[in-house]
Amino acid sequence: MKITRIETINVAEFPAVTWVQVYTDAGHVGLGETWFGPRSVVGAIHEIFSPILIGKNPLDIERHWRDMFDMANAFGYAGAETRALSALDIALWDIAGQEAKQPIYNLLGGACRDRIRVYNTCAQYGANRDMEMAFFDPGGLARSLLDEGISIMKWAFTDHFADLSRGVFLSEQDLELMQEPIRQIRKAVGNQMAIANDGHGRWNLQNAIRIGRAMDQYGMFWQEELIQPTNVENHLALAREVEAPICVSERLVTKYQFRDYLRAGAAEVVMPDLIWTGGITETKKIAVMAEAEQAPVAPHDCTGPVNVFACAHICMNAPNVMVMETVRAFYGKSGYYGRFIEPNIVVRDGFLLAPEGPGLGTRLKKDVRERSDATVESSDSPGGDHWGGLHSPFEVVDSGGKRLVRLKSGSNPGRSRRGKKA
Numbered sequence: 001m002k003i004t005r006i007e008t009i010n011v012a013e014f015p016a017v018t019w020v021q022v023y024t025d026a027g028h029v030g031l032g033e034t035w036f037g038p039r040s041v042v043g044a045i046h047e048i049f050s051p052i053l054i055g056k057n058p059l060d061i062e063r064h065w066r067d068m069f070d071m072a073n074a075f076g077y078a079g080a081e082t083r084a085l086s087a088l089d090i091a092l093w094d095i096a097g098q099e100a101k102q103p104i105y106n107l108l109g110g111a112c113r114d115r116i117r118v119y120n121t122c123a124q125y126g127a128n129r130d131m132e133m134a135f136f137d138p139g140g141l142a143r144s145l146l147d148e149g150i151s152i153m154k155w156a157f158t159d160h161f162a163d164l165s166r167g168v169f170l171s172e173q174d175l176e177l178m179q180e181p182i183r184q185i186r187k188a189v190g191n192q193m194a195i196a197n198d199g200h201g202r203w204n205l206q207n208a209i210r211i212g213r214a215m216d217q218y219g220m221f222w223q224e225e226l227i228q229p230t231n232v233e234n235h236l237a238l239a240r241e242v243e244a245p246i247c248v249s250e251r252l253v254t255k256y257q258f259r260d261y262l263r264a265g266a267a268e269v270v271m272p273d274l275i276w277t278g279g280i281t282e283t284k285k286i287a288v289m290a291e292a293e294q295a296p297v298a299p300h301d302c303t304g305p306v307n308v309f310a311c312a313h314i315c316m317n318a319p320n321v322m323v324m325e326t327v328r329a330f331y332g333k334s335g336y337y338g339r340f341i342e343p344n345i346v347v348r349d350g351f352l353l354a355p356e357g358p359g360l361g362t363r364l365k366k367d368v369r370e371r372s373d374a375t376v377e378s379s380d381s382p383g384g385d386h387w388g389g390l391h392s393p394f395e396v397v398d399s400g401g402k403r404l405v406r407l408k409s410g411s412n413p414g415r416s417r418r419g420k421k422a
């Protein structure tokens, strides 16, 4: 089987999302997705990675991941390159599942559960008003989530206070005020609702510790990104000072960035974002590393529908996944997922159900490519064995009893460095 074509799809209505479809000569079409900065992502897919993949066997996922990462890592890998890599990796797993006629979690080692508990991130879309309710009717919001069987919620209760000073000054009055929604949730539903706070990396360490300690009286489910994950020592200090588990972080890209936090015990909840950190391949490895440190995993969402499907396979497979982030405003009746994919995710009684069918278990609807606001770009040219200097134009061979170095047939050493022509 060979990859014949790689296509990116963007729609103006949701400018952050990029879908990728990988076509094969066996008729399989693999679907992937990433989020944020589509022009740089689409550029990386077509300019850097498509030439590596076109003409290759899509089932060699580890080889392709390594080739793409090695190429990206020549320039500092985190960013658009790794988002592009993540989307392509998902599409390759989708193809592998279709070829094996198995859901992806069976290719990862099989299921250890058939559903995963979700928490609701209180973003809003369409008729949904969860985000506003988080501040203006927190008790009502908690009750409406409990009515759907959802008993964990997350919101960013402190962002607007951080905005006042870039997180360096926090008055006692504001520290008190930022806890009001949490107080109201406890008053309305007691401890039936678990509450997580996302600080979006907006505080300095000193204020992060004050916030974490103050909120500890409410038994928070976790404290996420009160500070940016730019050094392990500060997270260790935070973990020591705050009772609630410290959650780290959608911003860490690949196993290499998670490694130091895990080894130090600074990541008490591990939150990889599958479509940013390196796809299904890398998220599985991060989950295994977390398992070795006895740390629970909570995959990150609040983006697109394919991410939830891809994460669902990790959630079914990895024993240490604790919860999956989902946004009812996105997957629910007035959400947008259902307009783009078929089937949609199924959340029932507070649990995300295992995807059904081979591969990811969902497809991009056929009419998405035909939308008037859609931009579709396509690549079908292989870069060759020597693309971008990933592999040498020379080879070491045994010939007539001698070991010697020769130029590979068809190689052009002048086209050796990172896609530059000589």
Ligand SMILES: [Mg+2]
Pocket (backbone or CB within 6 Å): 198, 200, 224, 225, 250
């Ligand atoms: Mg977050």
